[in-house]
Structures are given as structure tokens and as C-alpha cells.
Amino acid sequence: MSADVKLEDVWIRFGSFVAARDVNIHIQEGEFFSFLGPSGCGKTTLLRAVSGFLTPSEGKVLIGAKDMAGIGPNKRPTALIFQNLALFPLMKVWENIAFALEVKGVGKAERRKRADELLELIALPDQGDKMVNELSGGQKQRVAIARALAAEPDVLLLDEPLSALDLKLRQHMRTELRAIQERVGITFIYITHDQGEALTMSDHVAVMSQGVIEQVSDGTTIYDSPETAFVASFVGENNHFSGKVTAIDQDFVIVDTPSGQLRGRNVKRAGVQQLSVGDEAMIFIRPESLRFIDGGSADNRLKATVERQEFEGNFWQVFLRVDGSPRIVSLSMVNDGHSVGHDVGTEVEIGCSAKLAVALPAGAMAAE
């Protein structure tokens, strides 16, 4: 069984602090949905409202079209995986997994059988009689997933469960989580501040900042067509140039910046404030969209001086001082076996096509 989750006009306040501001989200049944945002943006608070540990100050939480008001966390069709996993250290691995069944009054033999099946699912067969502390970090992670799945929830909630793992394991667990989700077919709601996790695993991502949902979309749209300055600056690396809109040319916006005139795509979407002539705007250009022009042509051109180069293995990161811009601009080049070709200190011209630049109303940026 799987269920959709709806948040309708949800406000969550702690005293005068607003942790969630008028949140409206519809999470489809059976999808992998992520809340992405910096720590303190209110994403964990929303998750707690879905799991029932917290009651919204206003608005409704619906799971499978059923209003969850007044229903406690032990009665909701959700299971939560905690950031620190919260496995029971005094129980054996199989007892941990079978806890939800024990609660339902399932007999011991049946519980053991079901726990063994789940251990099979998470690729940890024959580990049932170990104590939790005898397992490695990744194994504990999987036991926590099995324990939650044993409750046969319609919706699985995951609160940054991978954050304690090292990089390699984290990347491996991403694939694993996605595979498990596809196998069991229930709705996964995933909380993370790691955009890599959100973009790789999710069907849809909601980017959050200071209690507000900034944008809900699939990963590529979030990355390629951010709707607010916050999303553009928080998801991935981005260079930005501030200025005033001087003209609007169909799907493009022309912005006058201290570094020169720049053209960017006009992101048109419902609910997004549209730019008009005279508005304060920002042009966002991703490092991988920038290139050295070397005498060729480009819609957007910037004069710059090479400041520093960093070799990252699969690509080069070049940092440049752009005329008129107070910030260092970064440009990345795929490592094709050649060097960057422009030494530190040389004056160059960089640029990109207008299609790869995004024009957005000026707004709050993500903290560096």
C-alpha cells in the first residue's frame, strides 16, 4: 500500500518564530520526494508534522486523503527513519526489525520469519542475532530501513539518514535507497541539505528556505530553471551578476550590470514574479556554462583576469576576477588531457550563450 501526502496551508510557529510558512505541497503516491534546504530551514519540522510528532499551528496534513489531525504518530501510516537512526541498542538486530510486529501482537516465530525476510531484502542475511553495536555504519543504516519497512507504512519518512556516513558509503546508499524504494513501491519523503542526494534520488524536490517552499519540481528543472535567487544560488554552484532590467526581448531579459550588458532566459512559471523593465534583477550563469571565448562569438561577454586554477581531477576549476564584479567568478572545464590554456594573471574574455544564463528577480541568496 502506498499513499499520497498533502500539506494544505500549513503554518508551524514556535512562539514568534515561523518554522513553516503557508506550505502547500502534494506528494504523489509512490514517488521519491525530497525536501532540500540549509539546516534550520524548517524541513525537519515539516517532516515531524507529517509523522505526527508535531501539530501544525494552522493547516492540514492529509495522508491518503485522510486528515491526520488528532492522530498520533503511533497511529499514522508513516514510519520515520531518524537522523541518528535511533536503533534500540539493547535489542538484537532481528528484534529491532520486528519491533513493529511485536507491537501488533504477532507471534515470535512469525516475527522472526518476517525479520529474516527483511534482512534478506537489505542484504544482511544471518545477521539477525547480532547486537546493533556489532554492525558497521552502513549496516545499521540498512537495519533502520528494515525496521521502518517492517511496520508496512504507506509513507516512509527519512530525516537525513545518510549524513553520518562517509562519502563512498553515502553514494552507495543513495543507489540502494532508490532501489529499495522502487522495490517496495511506497512513497518516500526524504529530508536533506545535500543537493547531490536530492537530485540523484528524487522524482521531485522541494527547495526550502526560512520556512518557505521556494520551488517544487523535478531535479533537472530545479537545476536548469531555478525560479528564485535562493534556489539558483543554493542548488549547485552559480555565478551571479546584479543589475537593472533594460529590456525584455520575448523569452530573454536584458540586464545592465557593472560588468556589461547580459542576456538571460526569462523563467516564466506560475506563481513566479515576472520581470519588467526597471526591476532589480540577477543574471545567474553556472561555472560549466562559462567558457573562454578566445575571439569567437557569444551572447554574453565578460572581461576578466585569471586569478587561480584548481585541478579537481575530472575537471578544472578556474577562478577569475571579472571587471565590474565584486565577486570572484568560477568557470569549470572538463579535463580533456590539456591544461586550461590561460595562465594565472592573463587577461581573457569569457562568456556564454543567453540560453545558458537565467534572469531572476533580485532576492535573498543562500549563505555561502
Added chain:
Amino acid sequence: MKQYWKEFFTRNGMSLGLFMLLAVVVWMLVMIILPQLYMMDFSFRANVPPPQWGSETHVYTLEHYRYLIYGNVNATDAFNYIDLGVFGRTILASVFVTLIDVALCYPVAYYLAHVAKGGWGRLMVISLIVPFWVNELLRAFAFKVMFGASGVINSILLALGIIDQPYDFIRENFALYSGLSYAYILLMIFPIYNAVESLDKNQIEAARDLGSPWWRIHWRVVIPHAKPGITSGCTMVFMLTAGALAAPQILGGPSSLWFTQLVYKWFNNSANWARGSAYALVLLISCIIFVLIVMRLFKVRLGEIAR
């Protein structure tokens, strides 16, 4: 071992190291080991007046232990039923008091550790501690007054018409058990509080999220985690209750002697220090054995209690 001492003195310096060493040795020897050894020696000796202590009449004998078990040499009973009965009742009653304290203190400790927040929690702790500034005797007498025939409780019950005759709480040992349960309540609350407090709140929430009702959360998650604390509290309350004197003396009914009262009687009224020592030692050792057995049964190791 040599390495250890070297490290000990380099870490603390010579003078501080020596002081600490001396303090510990003096503490152990003078405060704990010597007095107990002295009592033990006494208990195996004939009862002679102090001037003859150490003389040849101060001989070693098992007479006092024999007396506890078989009673007077001329007694007609096979065993010293009276004293042994008092002994058994003391142990049983102490177990009972300990159980009452667990039942009372676990919820309070849990509440303090996981529910009460900030100022309210501190206020609760203070209101638990402050009453214990009142000395033990005064507290015992206050209980006696309260439970007396014309005490507050009887007056209220009479006024409400629940009873038509004053109920004798003293004779029925109601006052005694209340007084004893209250006397060592802090020694139960704080170890449990410490244990419960160290439990990760997420574990409680995880159990709840998995559908568990509140009682199962306690049974499967909180109590197993708090077991060392509960055991620690139980051992202290049990030992102190079994060894209590003031409360049984003041609050005990006419028919209920506490074993410590026998010890007191031998030391004081009968001026038989040797027999008093023997009785006291029997109480001490039986309590230790009893506690160790219970710990074994509940699978708690001594080291865990110290945490």
C-alpha cells in the same frame, strides 16, 4: 603497575599525588575497614565488661551467632523464633518498601528527565530535595502525628464520613511503611533519573512511531535502558531501609520490631556489645548476599551500577 604509579605521580605531582594516596588509604582504613573489623572481632568474643577487654576472659566464641539461631541455652523452642522472625520480617518489609519506591520514583524520574522542561523541572527537583533538610527524627514524628488517632488523615476521613472510628494507622504499620518509603526516596529518584536522562529521546519517538503504546515503550525501551539505575536505587534503598532505626522506632506498631531495634537493644539496654555486633554483622552480610543474588537474577553487573 610500576608504569601506572609513575604516570600517577607525573600527572598529579609529588605532593598532590601523595596527599590523594594518603587520603584514600586513610579513608578506606580508618573509616571503613578498621571499624568493621573491630565489630567483627567483637562479635566473636565473649561478652565481658570493658575493663576486661583484651584479658584472658575475653575469649573467642560463637555464642552470639548461636544465640541468634537457637536462642537461650535453656529455651524450650528449637530455634530462636522471635529474633529470626524479626529478621525475616525486616528483610521482607525492606523488599516491600523498595518496590513501593520503584513504583513511585520511576514515573517521577522519567517525568523529570524527559517531560519537565527548564524552570519547572528545576522547581520539582528543589521541592524534592528541600524537605530532606528536615531531620529524620522530626520527619518521623511528623508522620506519627499525621497518622495518629487524632491526626490530619483520620480527621479528614472522619469528616468525610468514610470511617466512623479513627483508623489505627500506627498499629497496622501504615505509618511505618509510609515513613520508610519516603525516607530514602531521593536515593531512588536520582539514580533512575540519571539513567533515564541518558536515553536518546529519538529512541522513545522511534518506538512510538513504530506504533508502540506508551506502556510498551517503557517496558521495551526505557526500563531496559534504566535498569542499572533502577538496580542502583534499589540496592541503596533496600540496604538503608533494612538498616533504618529511627523510623521503625518511632512509627513502628507495637507488634512490629525491626531487626535494627534488636541490635540497638543489645548494644544499649543490655550492654552486650558482642551480641549487638554479631546481629549487626548478620544483617549486613545477609543484605549483601541478597542484593548480589537479585542482581544476578536481573543480569546487572556491579560495574553498571557505578555508572
